[in-house]
Amino acid sequence: MTDINPSSGPAIETIMRTAPVIPVIVINDVADAVPMAEALVAGGLKVLEVTLRTPAALEAIAAMKQVEGAIVGAGTVIDPKTLDAALKAGSEFIVSPGLTDNLGRAAIESGIPFLPGIANAGDIMRGLDMGLTHFKFFPAMAAGGIPALKSLAAPFGQCKFCPTGGVTLETAGNWLAIDPVLCVGGSWMIPAGPVDPTAIQRNAAAAHALA
Secondary structure, three states: OOOOOOOOHHHHHHHHOOOOEEEEEOOOOHHHHHHHHHHHHHOOOOEEEEEOOOOOHHHHHHHHOOOOOOEEEEEOOOOHHHHHHHHHOOOOOEEOOOOOHHHHHHHHHHOOOEEOEEOOHHHHHHHHHOOOOEEEEOOOOOOOHHHHHHHHHOOOOOOEEEEEOOOOHHHHHHHHOOOOEOOEEEOOOOOOOOOOHHHHHHHHHHHHOOO
């Protein structure tokens, strides 16, 4: 559990600075949620993003919140309806692949720490108009990689970023070396197939060592 209080910029920055990597988690079976979360936290990755891509996701968020030290949020939040469902499941932060006026207003009104996705200058300016300064750069590699983010960040010195999408253990350090990047998102910590807590903890520890 966490003592982070929902609010705007400062709270999401605290979450982003908790660990260098935020695992992006797809849960198909709720029974996998707790062992997966325990292994990630034991490896040093306390901030867990559960994507709302499967029927098990909301129940998994509630289950993972019972793991000591875990800060559990919802990813793939795309509209006020999914935001409301994520909040009811107990999400401690919200991540979106993009940013719309409807979602942005609803998230800000809720008070939940919010990390919306951006891919260009217009997205960032829309966020700034709402008072947002912390963004997920997504899809990071497909949107132009490190050169693109450096170019985008230059005119927006007040902004901080979490690149996600195509980031790997081998490339994460290069992203983290960029001053406005506080953390990266990735799914490589969790191997495909049956949950292997030993492998997940080992991969999480390697990701945590990037700090």
